[in-house]
Amino acid sequence: MKPSGTRSHVHPRDSGHQPLVTFKDPRLLARASGDVIAISKGRPVTVAEFLAQVGGQALALPNAGAIINICEDRYRFLVGFAAALTRGLATLLPPNPLDETVLAIHRNWAGSCVLTDVPGRRLDAPVVLTDASATGPAANTEIPGSTLAAVVFTSGTTGSSVPQRKSWQALVRSTEINLQCYFPAGLGKFTVVSTVPAQHMYGLETTVLSALQGPATMHDGRPFYPANVAATLQNVSGPCVLVSTPVHLRALVASGLGFPRLARILSATAPLEAGLAASLEAMCGCEVVEIYGCSEVGSMAWRRTVLNERYRLFEGFQARNHTDATVISAAHLEAPVPLPDTLELGEDGSFLLVGRDSDLVKIGGKRTSLVDVTRLIMSIPGVDDAVAFRVPGVAGSTRLAALVVSGSLDGSAVRSALRPVLDPVFIPRPILMVPGLPRAASGKLPNDAVLRLFNASNAVGAGSD
Structure with a gap:
């Protein structure tokens, strides 16, 4: 079934701009009064x-x-x-x-x-x-x-x-x-x-x-x-x-x-x-x-x-x-x-x-993504929630860290579980255990909230491996 109204494809051009296709003014509702x-x-x-x-x-x-x-x-x-x-x-x-x-x-x-x-x-x-x-x-x-x-x-x-x-x-x-x-x-x-x-x-x-x-x-x-x-x-x-x-x-x-x-x-x-x-x-x-x-x-x-x-x-x-x-x-x-x-x-x-482009990580000529690292951590039995992310390193270098929620594991156990499935250069350091992640109601993790939790947890050594 095709939606009503005339539609046409808009192809990107070098200018990056296309006009909006004109439609008849739509109503607030496409419903009957008794619906x-x-x-x-x-x-x-x-x-x-x-x-x-x-x-x-x-x-x-x-x-x-x-x-x-x-x-x-x-x-x-x-x-x-x-x-x-x-x-x-x-x-x-x-x-x-x-x-x-x-x-x-x-x-x-x-x-x-x-x-x-x-x-x-x-x-x-x-x-x-x-x-x-x-x-x-x-x-x-x-x-x-x-x-x-x-x-x-x-x-x-x-x-x-x-x-x-x-x-x-x-x-x-x-x-x-x-x-x-x-x-x-x-x-x-x-x-x-x-x-x-x-x-x-x-x-x-x-x-x-x-x-x-x-x-x-x-x-x-x-x-x-x-x-x-x-x-x-x-x-x-x-x-x-x-x-x-x-x-x-x-x-x-x-x-x-x-x-x-x-x-x-x-x-x-x-x-x-x-x-x-x-x-x-x-x-x-x-x-x-x-x-x-x-x-x-x-x-x-x-x-x-x-x-x-x-x-x-x-x-x-x-x-x-x-x-x-x-x-x-x-x-x-x-x-x-x-x-x-x-x-x-x-x-x-x-x-x-x-x-995401911002998720791609390159270290020592190798590459992975933060999504993949997070997915591997989440696949470990006993992990309830997790996120891998970048933190500033020395002299502008990049290093990975992770926040992990688990009632049964510590950072060392998470690290051990990652070794067989993840290149060592991409294993996060540190892996901090936290009681929960600062997810928005949509389930997403705002970057600034993650970094605030990391800094606070790192300061007290929250189960760091």
């Missing part, structure tokens, strides 16, 4: 009820500026996001809800205010509290395609967080493409449960936009612990799709809890091990589909991890290797986008994910 768009506080919400709440929320928003939406309840986020759209206000999506992060965005966006569903949240910025009971005139669903709908901030895993602007037109067209791969064909009515925050691009696309522009019923929760995930899934009636990350999915398998049969599991934000995918498929009786994307582009490729290590691009996307980067183009993108990752492209349009 159930969400499950909120255990009850179904129809499109008609949703639009009335959007109208009520819109009345509380400013006439200009932008909205920093940090709502934790996914349905309150959805209402706030839609209300901002109807007022022509951009939604700013911080990579985390920390005060310092939110305030930094506020200072950089004149006239912005914070939308929260947490009563008493105090910030040195204008704050609007959501009101679940407020209703108003049915919201205007005609949204000009050129409207700046969202500004997504990169996760900061390789440095500073960078804003990525998304027009409403681009989000709608990308959602039309995404829906062809996210959910099984012919599924009918189904619910999406996600462990990923709506503020993350992956969470925004799979839950919020899939509810507005697709057939999904969005669950309002964001269960974190395995027991919470199991309970949430058990309480969903009808087919259910779980949207999650390798970190969360690994915890589900390790918990030993019972999980219901699912329609599909989606995973993204980091590579998923084939063994873990196989365990999940057996546990939940469904396919596990891995999504590849980035904040700059959004979702763009997929693979069924147990069957293929190669990803396939979504319809309408093209990838080409230039001298310094892999470039992605598609009709809905304003210009070809250089990717932060290195891809090994195949003649059939598939690709292998080699890793």
